[in-house]
Amino acid sequence: MARMTMIEAIRSALDISMGRDPKVVVFGEDVGYFGGVFRCTAGLQQKYGVTRCFDTPISELGIVGTAIGMAAYGLRPCVEIQFADYVYPAYDQIVSEAARIRYRSNGQFTCPIVVRMPTGGGIFGGQTHSQSPEALFTHVCGLKVVVPSNPRDAKGLLIASIEDPDPVIFLEPKRLYNGPFDGHHEQPVTPWSKHPLGDVDDGHFTVPLGKAEIRRQGSAVTVLTYGTMVHVAEAAARETGIDAEIIDLRTLLPLDLDCIVESVSKTGRCVVVHEATLTSGFGAELAALVQEHCFYHLEAPIARVTGWDTPYPHAQEWDYFPGPARVGEALVRTMEA
Structure with missing residues:
Protein backbone atom coordinates (compact mmCIF):
# COMPACT_ATOMS: atom_id res chain seq x y z
CA MET A 1 0.00 0.00 0.00
CA ALA A 2 1.10 3.58 -0.64
CA ARG A 3 -0.29 7.01 0.16
CA MET A 4 -1.26 8.65 -3.13
CA THR A 5 -3.13 11.61 -4.48
CA MET A 6 -5.62 10.90 -7.25
CA ILE A 7 -3.10 12.23 -9.76
CA GLU A 8 -0.50 9.78 -8.53
CA ALA A 9 -3.03 6.93 -8.55
CA ILE A 10 -3.98 7.68 -12.17
CA ARG A 11 -0.31 7.83 -13.14
CA SER A 12 0.28 4.49 -11.40
CA ALA A 13 -2.64 2.93 -13.29
CA LEU A 14 -1.25 4.12 -16.62
CA ASP A 15 2.26 2.96 -15.75
CA ILE A 16 1.11 -0.51 -14.71
CA SER A 17 -1.14 -0.90 -17.76
CA MET A 18 1.62 0.17 -20.15
CA GLY A 19 4.08 -2.16 -18.44
CA ARG A 20 1.75 -5.16 -18.62
CA ASP A 21 0.50 -4.68 -22.16
CA PRO A 22 2.61 -3.24 -25.01
CA LYS A 23 -0.60 -2.50 -26.92
CA VAL A 24 -1.52 0.27 -24.44
CA VAL A 25 -0.59 3.72 -25.78
CA VAL A 26 -1.13 7.11 -24.14
CA PHE A 27 -1.40 10.38 -26.02
CA GLY A 28 -3.01 13.80 -26.04
CA GLU A 29 -2.11 17.47 -25.77
CA ASP A 30 1.06 17.99 -23.70
CA VAL A 31 0.91 14.50 -22.14
CA GLY A 32 4.37 13.42 -23.34
CA TYR A 33 7.39 15.60 -22.57
CA PHE A 34 5.43 17.95 -20.26
CA GLY A 35 3.52 15.17 -18.47
CA GLY A 36 0.05 16.69 -18.86
CA VAL A 37 -1.38 19.94 -17.55
CA PHE A 38 -2.13 18.19 -14.22
CA ARG A 39 0.99 15.95 -14.42
CA CYS A 40 -1.02 12.72 -14.62
CA THR A 41 1.32 11.35 -17.29
CA ALA A 42 4.60 12.69 -15.90
CA GLY A 43 7.53 10.35 -16.60
CA LEU A 44 5.67 7.96 -18.90
CA GLN A 45 7.32 9.16 -22.10
CA GLN A 46 10.76 8.92 -20.51
CA LYS A 47 10.01 5.36 -19.38
CA TYR A 48 8.18 3.97 -22.43
CA GLY A 49 9.39 6.14 -25.29
CA VAL A 50 7.77 8.50 -27.76
CA THR A 51 5.91 5.75 -29.61
CA ARG A 52 3.99 4.72 -26.46
CA CYS A 53 3.37 8.15 -24.88
CA PHE A 54 3.33 11.16 -27.18
CA ASP A 55 2.01 14.66 -27.74
CA THR A 56 -0.62 15.53 -30.32
CA PRO A 57 -1.74 18.68 -32.10
CA ILE A 58 -4.51 20.72 -30.51
CA SER A 59 -7.26 18.71 -32.18
CA GLU A 60 -9.64 16.74 -29.97
CA LEU A 61 -11.38 15.33 -33.04
CA GLY A 62 -8.01 14.12 -34.30
CA ILE A 63 -7.00 12.65 -30.94
CA VAL A 64 -10.15 10.56 -30.59
CA GLY A 65 -10.37 9.70 -34.28
CA THR A 66 -6.80 8.42 -34.23
CA ALA A 67 -7.51 6.40 -31.09
CA ILE A 68 -10.50 4.74 -32.74
CA GLY A 69 -8.39 3.73 -35.73
CA MET A 70 -5.68 2.36 -33.45
CA ALA A 71 -8.27 0.38 -31.48
CA ALA A 72 -9.69 -1.15 -34.65
CA TYR A 73 -6.13 -2.14 -35.57
CA GLY A 74 -5.67 -3.93 -32.23
CA LEU A 75 -4.10 -1.36 -29.89
CA ARG A 76 -5.54 -0.06 -26.60
CA PRO A 77 -5.30 3.74 -26.65
CA CYS A 78 -5.86 5.75 -23.48
CA VAL A 79 -6.14 9.38 -24.54
CA GLU A 80 -6.37 12.55 -22.53
CA ILE A 81 -8.67 15.45 -23.34
CA GLN A 82 -7.04 18.31 -21.46
CA PHE A 83 -10.35 19.52 -19.97
CA ALA A 84 -13.79 17.94 -20.37
CA ASP A 85 -14.95 21.27 -21.82
CA TYR A 86 -12.76 20.60 -24.88
CA VAL A 87 -14.37 17.30 -25.83
CA TYR A 88 -17.17 18.68 -27.98
CA PRO A 89 -15.24 18.69 -31.30
CA ALA A 90 -14.62 14.96 -30.69
CA TYR A 91 -18.20 14.18 -29.67
CA ASP A 92 -19.20 12.98 -33.14
CA GLN A 93 -16.25 10.55 -33.25
CA ILE A 94 -17.17 9.19 -29.81
CA VAL A 95 -20.90 8.86 -30.51
CA SER A 96 -20.99 7.95 -34.18
CA GLU A 97 -17.88 5.79 -34.39
CA ALA A 98 -16.48 4.52 -31.05
CA ALA A 99 -19.82 3.70 -29.46
CA ARG A 100 -21.13 1.89 -32.55
CA ILE A 101 -18.22 -0.12 -33.91
CA ARG A 102 -19.16 -3.31 -32.05
CA TYR A 103 -22.74 -3.12 -33.32
CA ARG A 104 -22.01 -1.92 -36.84
CA SER A 105 -19.52 -4.75 -37.36
CA ASN A 106 -21.73 -7.40 -35.74
CA GLY A 107 -19.02 -7.99 -33.16
CA GLN A 108 -16.14 -8.33 -35.63
CA PHE A 109 -14.49 -5.21 -34.21
CA THR A 110 -14.46 -3.62 -30.79
CA CYS A 111 -13.20 -0.22 -29.70
CA PRO A 112 -11.11 -0.59 -26.52
CA ILE A 113 -10.32 3.08 -25.99
CA VAL A 114 -10.38 5.17 -22.81
CA VAL A 115 -11.01 8.91 -23.04
CA ARG A 116 -9.74 10.56 -19.85
CA MET A 117 -10.98 14.04 -18.98
CA PRO A 118 -10.64 16.33 -15.94
CA THR A 119 -14.18 17.39 -15.10
CA GLY A 120 -16.03 19.86 -12.89
CA GLY A 121 -14.95 23.09 -11.25
CA GLY A 122 -12.90 24.15 -8.30
CA ILE A 123 -9.88 25.85 -9.87
CA PHE A 124 -11.54 29.13 -10.97
CA GLY A 125 -11.25 27.94 -14.54
CA GLY A 126 -14.37 29.71 -15.74
CA GLN A 127 -16.85 28.56 -18.34
CA THR A 128 -14.40 26.70 -20.58
CA HIS A 129 -12.52 24.70 -17.92
CA SER A 130 -15.19 23.70 -15.41
CA GLN A 131 -18.08 21.86 -17.05
CA SER A 132 -19.56 18.50 -15.99
CA PRO A 133 -20.79 16.88 -19.23
CA GLU A 134 -21.40 13.32 -17.97
CA ALA A 135 -25.08 13.30 -19.03
CA LEU A 136 -24.08 13.79 -22.68
CA PHE A 137 -22.31 10.43 -22.56
CA THR A 138 -24.70 8.42 -20.39
CA HIS A 139 -27.30 8.97 -23.11
CA VAL A 140 -25.17 7.09 -25.65
CA CYS A 141 -25.60 3.33 -26.02
CA GLY A 142 -22.28 1.53 -26.39
CA LEU A 143 -20.28 3.75 -24.02
CA LYS A 144 -19.27 3.20 -20.42
CA VAL A 145 -19.01 6.24 -18.14
CA VAL A 146 -16.87 6.26 -14.99
CA VAL A 147 -16.41 8.93 -12.28
CA PRO A 148 -14.09 8.03 -9.35
CA SER A 149 -14.28 9.75 -5.97
CA ASN A 150 -10.97 8.70 -4.39
CA PRO A 151 -7.46 7.61 -5.39
CA ARG A 152 -7.91 3.87 -4.89
CA ASP A 153 -11.03 3.79 -7.04
CA ALA A 154 -9.36 6.02 -9.62
CA LYS A 155 -6.53 3.52 -10.06
CA GLY A 156 -8.65 0.36 -9.99
CA LEU A 157 -11.35 1.79 -12.25
CA LEU A 158 -8.84 3.15 -14.76
CA ILE A 159 -7.03 -0.19 -15.06
CA ALA A 160 -10.39 -1.92 -15.50
CA SER A 161 -11.36 0.65 -18.15
CA ILE A 162 -8.12 0.16 -20.10
CA GLU A 163 -8.64 -3.61 -20.04
CA ASP A 164 -12.30 -3.33 -21.08
CA PRO A 165 -13.09 -4.22 -24.71
CA ASP A 166 -15.42 -1.25 -25.23
CA PRO A 167 -15.03 2.56 -25.14
CA VAL A 168 -14.94 4.15 -21.69
CA ILE A 169 -15.38 7.83 -20.83
CA PHE A 170 -13.28 8.37 -17.69
CA LEU A 171 -14.15 11.61 -15.90
CA GLU A 172 -11.69 12.80 -13.25
CA PRO A 173 -13.00 15.43 -10.77
CA LYS A 174 -10.38 18.18 -10.62
CA ARG A 175 -11.21 19.15 -7.02
CA LEU A 176 -10.15 15.66 -5.94
CA TYR A 177 -6.88 15.55 -7.84
CA ASN A 178 -4.68 16.65 -4.95
CA GLY A 179 -6.84 16.61 -1.79
CA PRO A 180 -7.40 16.29 1.03
CA PHE A 181 -11.03 17.26 0.48
CA ASP A 182 -13.63 17.40 3.25
CA GLY A 183 -16.48 18.94 1.25
CA HIS A 184 -15.73 22.47 2.49
CA HIS A 185 -13.07 24.01 0.25
CA GLU A 186 -13.83 27.65 -0.41
CA GLN A 187 -10.62 28.19 -2.37
CA PRO A 188 -9.36 26.31 -5.42
CA VAL A 189 -7.08 23.34 -4.96
CA THR A 190 -3.64 24.16 -6.34
CA PRO A 191 -3.09 21.65 -9.17
CA TRP A 192 0.54 21.01 -8.24
CA SER A 193 0.12 20.73 -4.45
CA LYS A 194 1.22 17.49 -2.77
CA HIS A 195 -1.20 16.22 -0.15
CA PRO A 196 -1.70 12.43 0.25
CA LEU A 197 -5.35 11.51 0.17
CA GLY A 198 -5.70 7.75 0.32
CA ASP A 199 -4.13 4.33 0.64
CA VAL A 200 -3.72 2.65 -2.73
CA ASP A 201 -2.38 -0.81 -3.62
CA ASP A 202 1.02 -0.55 -5.31
CA GLY A 203 0.47 -3.27 -7.89
CA HIS A 204 -2.12 -4.30 -10.43
CA PHE A 205 -5.74 -4.48 -9.30
CA THR A 206 -9.12 -3.56 -10.74
CA VAL A 207 -12.33 -2.11 -9.39
CA PRO A 208 -15.19 -3.64 -11.42
CA LEU A 209 -17.12 -1.35 -13.72
CA GLY A 210 -20.84 -1.18 -13.01
CA LYS A 211 -20.59 -1.67 -9.23
CA ALA A 212 -21.50 1.08 -6.77
Whole structure:
Protein backbone atom coordinates (compact mmCIF):
# COMPACT_ATOMS: atom_id res chain seq x y z
CA MET A 1 0.00 0.00 0.00
CA ALA A 2 1.10 3.58 -0.64
CA ARG A 3 -0.29 7.01 0.16
CA MET A 4 -1.26 8.65 -3.13
CA THR A 5 -3.13 11.61 -4.48
CA MET A 6 -5.62 10.90 -7.25
CA ILE A 7 -3.10 12.23 -9.76
CA GLU A 8 -0.50 9.78 -8.53
CA ALA A 9 -3.03 6.93 -8.55
CA ILE A 10 -3.98 7.68 -12.17
CA ARG A 11 -0.31 7.83 -13.14
CA SER A 12 0.28 4.49 -11.40
CA ALA A 13 -2.64 2.93 -13.29
CA LEU A 14 -1.25 4.12 -16.62
CA ASP A 15 2.26 2.96 -15.75
CA ILE A 16 1.11 -0.51 -14.71
CA SER A 17 -1.14 -0.90 -17.76
CA MET A 18 1.62 0.17 -20.15
CA GLY A 19 4.08 -2.16 -18.44
CA ARG A 20 1.75 -5.16 -18.62
CA ASP A 21 0.50 -4.68 -22.16
CA PRO A 22 2.61 -3.24 -25.01
CA LYS A 23 -0.60 -2.50 -26.92
CA VAL A 24 -1.52 0.27 -24.44
CA VAL A 25 -0.59 3.72 -25.78
CA VAL A 26 -1.13 7.11 -24.14
CA PHE A 27 -1.40 10.38 -26.02
CA GLY A 28 -3.01 13.80 -26.04
CA GLU A 29 -2.11 17.47 -25.77
CA ASP A 30 1.06 17.99 -23.70
CA VAL A 31 0.91 14.50 -22.14
CA GLY A 32 4.37 13.42 -23.34
CA TYR A 33 7.39 15.60 -22.57
CA PHE A 34 5.43 17.95 -20.26
CA GLY A 35 3.52 15.17 -18.47
CA GLY A 36 0.05 16.69 -18.86
CA VAL A 37 -1.38 19.94 -17.55
CA PHE A 38 -2.13 18.19 -14.22
CA ARG A 39 0.99 15.95 -14.42
CA CYS A 40 -1.02 12.72 -14.62
CA THR A 41 1.32 11.35 -17.29
CA ALA A 42 4.60 12.69 -15.90
CA GLY A 43 7.53 10.35 -16.60
CA LEU A 44 5.67 7.96 -18.90
CA GLN A 45 7.32 9.16 -22.10
CA GLN A 46 10.76 8.92 -20.51
CA LYS A 47 10.01 5.36 -19.38
CA TYR A 48 8.18 3.97 -22.43
CA GLY A 49 9.39 6.14 -25.29
CA VAL A 50 7.77 8.50 -27.76
CA THR A 51 5.91 5.75 -29.61
CA ARG A 52 3.99 4.72 -26.46
CA CYS A 53 3.37 8.15 -24.88
CA PHE A 54 3.33 11.16 -27.18
CA ASP A 55 2.01 14.66 -27.74
CA THR A 56 -0.62 15.53 -30.32
CA PRO A 57 -1.74 18.68 -32.10
CA ILE A 58 -4.51 20.72 -30.51
CA SER A 59 -7.26 18.71 -32.18
CA GLU A 60 -9.64 16.74 -29.97
CA LEU A 61 -11.38 15.33 -33.04
CA GLY A 62 -8.01 14.12 -34.30
CA ILE A 63 -7.00 12.65 -30.94
CA VAL A 64 -10.15 10.56 -30.59
CA GLY A 65 -10.37 9.70 -34.28
CA THR A 66 -6.80 8.42 -34.23
CA ALA A 67 -7.51 6.40 -31.09
CA ILE A 68 -10.50 4.74 -32.74
CA GLY A 69 -8.39 3.73 -35.73
CA MET A 70 -5.68 2.36 -33.45
CA ALA A 71 -8.27 0.38 -31.48
CA ALA A 72 -9.69 -1.15 -34.65
CA TYR A 73 -6.13 -2.14 -35.57
CA GLY A 74 -5.67 -3.93 -32.23
CA LEU A 75 -4.10 -1.36 -29.89
CA ARG A 76 -5.54 -0.06 -26.60
CA PRO A 77 -5.30 3.74 -26.65
CA CYS A 78 -5.86 5.75 -23.48
CA VAL A 79 -6.14 9.38 -24.54
CA GLU A 80 -6.37 12.55 -22.53
CA ILE A 81 -8.67 15.45 -23.34
CA GLN A 82 -7.04 18.31 -21.46
CA PHE A 83 -10.35 19.52 -19.97
CA ALA A 84 -13.79 17.94 -20.37
CA ASP A 85 -14.95 21.27 -21.82
CA TYR A 86 -12.76 20.60 -24.88
CA VAL A 87 -14.37 17.30 -25.83
CA TYR A 88 -17.17 18.68 -27.98
CA PRO A 89 -15.24 18.69 -31.30
CA ALA A 90 -14.62 14.96 -30.69
CA TYR A 91 -18.20 14.18 -29.67
CA ASP A 92 -19.20 12.98 -33.14
CA GLN A 93 -16.25 10.55 -33.25
CA ILE A 94 -17.17 9.19 -29.81
CA VAL A 95 -20.90 8.86 -30.51
CA SER A 96 -20.99 7.95 -34.18
CA GLU A 97 -17.88 5.79 -34.39
CA ALA A 98 -16.48 4.52 -31.05
CA ALA A 99 -19.82 3.70 -29.46
CA ARG A 100 -21.13 1.89 -32.55
CA ILE A 101 -18.22 -0.12 -33.91
CA ARG A 102 -19.16 -3.31 -32.05
CA TYR A 103 -22.74 -3.12 -33.32
CA ARG A 104 -22.01 -1.92 -36.84
CA SER A 105 -19.52 -4.75 -37.36
CA ASN A 106 -21.73 -7.40 -35.74
CA GLY A 107 -19.02 -7.99 -33.16
CA GLN A 108 -16.14 -8.33 -35.63
CA PHE A 109 -14.49 -5.21 -34.21
CA THR A 110 -14.46 -3.62 -30.79
CA CYS A 111 -13.20 -0.22 -29.70
CA PRO A 112 -11.11 -0.59 -26.52
CA ILE A 113 -10.32 3.08 -25.99
CA VAL A 114 -10.38 5.17 -22.81
CA VAL A 115 -11.01 8.91 -23.04
CA ARG A 116 -9.74 10.56 -19.85
CA MET A 117 -10.98 14.04 -18.98
CA PRO A 118 -10.64 16.33 -15.94
CA THR A 119 -14.18 17.39 -15.10
CA GLY A 120 -16.03 19.86 -12.89
CA GLY A 121 -14.95 23.09 -11.25
CA GLY A 122 -12.90 24.15 -8.30
CA ILE A 123 -9.88 25.85 -9.87
CA PHE A 124 -11.54 29.13 -10.97
CA GLY A 125 -11.25 27.94 -14.54
CA GLY A 126 -14.37 29.71 -15.74
CA GLN A 127 -16.85 28.56 -18.34
CA THR A 128 -14.40 26.70 -20.58
CA HIS A 129 -12.52 24.70 -17.92
CA SER A 130 -15.19 23.70 -15.41
CA GLN A 131 -18.08 21.86 -17.05
CA SER A 132 -19.56 18.50 -15.99
CA PRO A 133 -20.79 16.88 -19.23
CA GLU A 134 -21.40 13.32 -17.97
CA ALA A 135 -25.08 13.30 -19.03
CA LEU A 136 -24.08 13.79 -22.68
CA PHE A 137 -22.31 10.43 -22.56
CA THR A 138 -24.70 8.42 -20.39
CA HIS A 139 -27.30 8.97 -23.11
CA VAL A 140 -25.17 7.09 -25.65
CA CYS A 141 -25.60 3.33 -26.02
CA GLY A 142 -22.28 1.53 -26.39
CA LEU A 143 -20.28 3.75 -24.02
CA LYS A 144 -19.27 3.20 -20.42
CA VAL A 145 -19.01 6.24 -18.14
CA VAL A 146 -16.87 6.26 -14.99
CA VAL A 147 -16.41 8.93 -12.28
CA PRO A 148 -14.09 8.03 -9.35
CA SER A 149 -14.28 9.75 -5.97
CA ASN A 150 -10.97 8.70 -4.39
CA PRO A 151 -7.46 7.61 -5.39
CA ARG A 152 -7.91 3.87 -4.89
CA ASP A 153 -11.03 3.79 -7.04
CA ALA A 154 -9.36 6.02 -9.62
CA LYS A 155 -6.53 3.52 -10.06
CA GLY A 156 -8.65 0.36 -9.99
CA LEU A 157 -11.35 1.79 -12.25
CA LEU A 158 -8.84 3.15 -14.76
CA ILE A 159 -7.03 -0.19 -15.06
CA ALA A 160 -10.39 -1.92 -15.50
CA SER A 161 -11.36 0.65 -18.15
CA ILE A 162 -8.12 0.16 -20.10
CA GLU A 163 -8.64 -3.61 -20.04
CA ASP A 164 -12.30 -3.33 -21.08
CA PRO A 165 -13.09 -4.22 -24.71
CA ASP A 166 -15.42 -1.25 -25.23
CA PRO A 167 -15.03 2.56 -25.14
CA VAL A 168 -14.94 4.15 -21.69
CA ILE A 169 -15.38 7.83 -20.83
CA PHE A 170 -13.28 8.37 -17.69
CA LEU A 171 -14.15 11.61 -15.90
CA GLU A 172 -11.69 12.80 -13.25
CA PRO A 173 -13.00 15.43 -10.77
CA LYS A 174 -10.38 18.18 -10.62
CA ARG A 175 -11.21 19.15 -7.02
CA LEU A 176 -10.15 15.66 -5.94
CA TYR A 177 -6.88 15.55 -7.84
CA ASN A 178 -4.68 16.65 -4.95
CA GLY A 179 -6.84 16.61 -1.79
CA PRO A 180 -7.40 16.29 1.03
CA PHE A 181 -11.03 17.26 0.48
CA ASP A 182 -13.63 17.40 3.25
CA GLY A 183 -16.48 18.94 1.25
CA HIS A 184 -15.73 22.47 2.49
CA HIS A 185 -13.07 24.01 0.25
CA GLU A 186 -13.83 27.65 -0.41
CA GLN A 187 -10.62 28.19 -2.37
CA PRO A 188 -9.36 26.31 -5.42
CA VAL A 189 -7.08 23.34 -4.96
CA THR A 190 -3.64 24.16 -6.34
CA PRO A 191 -3.09 21.65 -9.17
CA TRP A 192 0.54 21.01 -8.24
CA SER A 193 0.12 20.73 -4.45
CA LYS A 194 1.22 17.49 -2.77
CA HIS A 195 -1.20 16.22 -0.15
CA PRO A 196 -1.70 12.43 0.25
CA LEU A 197 -5.35 11.51 0.17
CA GLY A 198 -5.70 7.75 0.32
CA ASP A 199 -4.13 4.33 0.64
CA VAL A 200 -3.72 2.65 -2.73
CA ASP A 201 -2.38 -0.81 -3.62
CA ASP A 202 1.02 -0.55 -5.31
CA GLY A 203 0.47 -3.27 -7.89
CA HIS A 204 -2.12 -4.30 -10.43
CA PHE A 205 -5.74 -4.48 -9.30
CA THR A 206 -9.12 -3.56 -10.74
CA VAL A 207 -12.33 -2.11 -9.39
CA PRO A 208 -15.19 -3.64 -11.42
CA LEU A 209 -17.12 -1.35 -13.72
CA GLY A 210 -20.84 -1.18 -13.01
CA LYS A 211 -20.59 -1.67 -9.23
CA ALA A 212 -21.50 1.08 -6.77
CA GLU A 213 -20.05 1.39 -3.27
CA ILE A 214 -21.84 2.29 -0.04
CA ARG A 215 -19.60 4.98 1.45
CA ARG A 216 -21.72 5.53 4.54
CA GLN A 217 -24.23 3.11 6.00
CA GLY A 218 -27.56 4.60 7.08
CA SER A 219 -31.24 3.88 7.47
CA ALA A 220 -33.06 7.24 7.20
CA VAL A 221 -32.42 8.45 3.64
CA THR A 222 -30.39 7.35 0.60
CA VAL A 223 -28.08 9.83 -1.11
CA LEU A 224 -27.14 8.94 -4.69
CA THR A 225 -24.04 10.74 -5.89
CA TYR A 226 -20.58 10.42 -7.47
CA GLY A 227 -17.22 12.13 -7.77
CA THR A 228 -16.63 15.26 -5.70
CA MET A 229 -20.17 15.28 -4.38
CA VAL A 230 -19.56 12.07 -2.41
CA HIS A 231 -17.44 14.10 -0.01
CA VAL A 232 -19.94 16.96 0.08
CA ALA A 233 -22.75 14.53 0.93
CA GLU A 234 -20.66 12.97 3.70
CA ALA A 235 -20.05 16.42 5.20
CA ALA A 236 -23.78 17.23 5.02
CA ALA A 237 -24.70 13.99 6.77
CA ARG A 238 -22.18 14.65 9.55
CA GLU A 239 -23.35 18.20 10.13
CA THR A 240 -27.08 17.50 10.11
CA GLY A 241 -26.78 14.32 12.15
CA ILE A 242 -29.14 12.59 9.74
CA ASP A 243 -28.58 8.84 9.36
CA ALA A 244 -27.98 9.03 5.61
CA GLU A 245 -26.79 6.13 3.49
CA ILE A 246 -24.43 7.51 0.86
CA ILE A 247 -24.06 5.57 -2.38
CA ASP A 248 -21.01 6.35 -4.52
CA LEU A 249 -22.19 5.24 -7.97
CA ARG A 250 -18.63 5.18 -9.42
CA THR A 251 -19.91 3.94 -12.79
CA LEU A 252 -22.82 5.85 -14.30
CA LEU A 253 -23.08 3.55 -17.31
CA PRO A 254 -23.64 0.69 -16.70
CA LEU A 255 -25.42 1.66 -13.49
CA ASP A 256 -25.62 -0.51 -10.38
CA LEU A 257 -29.41 -0.41 -10.15
CA ASP A 258 -29.56 -3.29 -7.68
CA CYS A 259 -27.57 -1.33 -5.10
CA ILE A 260 -29.80 1.72 -5.56
CA VAL A 261 -33.05 -0.22 -5.27
CA GLU A 262 -31.91 -2.13 -2.21
CA SER A 263 -30.89 1.05 -0.39
CA VAL A 264 -33.94 3.17 -1.26
CA SER A 265 -36.29 0.28 -0.46
CA LYS A 266 -34.67 0.19 3.00
CA THR A 267 -34.66 3.94 3.74
CA GLY A 268 -37.83 5.04 1.92
CA ARG A 269 -36.27 8.40 1.01
CA CYS A 270 -33.85 9.55 -1.69
CA VAL A 271 -31.74 12.65 -2.38
CA VAL A 272 -29.73 12.90 -5.61
CA VAL A 273 -26.65 15.17 -5.70
CA HIS A 274 -24.44 16.18 -8.63
CA GLU A 275 -22.43 19.19 -9.73
CA ALA A 276 -23.84 19.47 -13.26
CA THR A 277 -26.89 21.57 -14.12
CA LEU A 278 -30.34 20.44 -12.99
CA THR A 279 -32.30 20.16 -16.23
CA SER A 280 -31.59 16.89 -18.07
CA GLY A 281 -28.73 16.15 -15.66
CA PHE A 282 -27.95 12.55 -14.79
CA GLY A 283 -29.90 13.04 -11.58
CA ALA A 284 -33.10 13.13 -13.60
CA GLU A 285 -32.43 9.59 -14.80
CA LEU A 286 -31.67 8.48 -11.25
CA ALA A 287 -34.89 10.01 -9.97
CA ALA A 288 -36.89 8.31 -12.72
CA LEU A 289 -35.34 4.93 -11.96
CA VAL A 290 -36.02 5.29 -8.23
CA GLN A 291 -39.63 6.22 -8.92
CA GLU A 292 -40.08 3.27 -11.28
CA HIS A 293 -38.49 0.66 -9.03
CA CYS A 294 -39.12 1.95 -5.50
CA PHE A 295 -42.43 3.82 -5.72
CA TYR A 296 -44.24 1.78 -3.07
CA HIS A 297 -41.33 2.17 -0.65
CA LEU A 298 -41.05 5.97 -0.94
CA GLU A 299 -42.18 8.05 2.03
CA ALA A 300 -41.22 11.44 0.56
CA PRO A 301 -40.63 13.05 -2.86
CA ILE A 302 -37.22 12.45 -4.43
CA ALA A 303 -35.03 15.55 -4.05
CA ARG A 304 -32.27 16.79 -6.36
CA VAL A 305 -29.40 19.10 -5.37
CA THR A 306 -27.38 20.27 -8.38
CA GLY A 307 -25.63 23.15 -10.08
CA TRP A 308 -27.66 26.02 -11.50
CA ASP A 309 -29.35 26.01 -14.89
CA THR A 310 -27.02 28.67 -16.22
CA PRO A 311 -23.75 29.00 -18.13
CA TYR A 312 -20.95 28.30 -15.68
CA PRO A 313 -20.66 31.38 -13.39
CA HIS A 314 -16.96 32.15 -13.03
CA ALA A 315 -17.25 34.75 -10.25
CA GLN A 316 -19.87 32.74 -8.32
CA GLU A 317 -18.16 29.37 -8.62
CA TRP A 318 -18.43 28.42 -4.95
CA ASP A 319 -22.10 29.42 -4.80
CA TYR A 320 -22.78 27.36 -7.92
CA PHE A 321 -21.51 24.13 -6.38
CA PRO A 322 -23.86 22.12 -4.19
CA GLY A 323 -22.18 22.44 -0.81
CA PRO A 324 -22.85 20.77 2.55
CA ALA A 325 -25.36 23.49 3.49
CA ARG A 326 -27.52 22.98 0.37
CA VAL A 327 -27.31 19.20 0.60
CA GLY A 328 -28.09 19.37 4.32
CA GLU A 329 -31.20 21.47 3.66
CA ALA A 330 -32.40 18.85 1.18
CA LEU A 331 -31.82 16.07 3.70
CA VAL A 332 -33.80 17.92 6.35
CA ARG A 333 -36.67 18.69 3.94
CA THR A 334 -36.81 15.08 2.85
CA MET A 335 -36.89 13.84 6.43
CA GLU A 336 -39.68 16.31 7.31
CA ALA A 337 -41.82 15.54 4.23
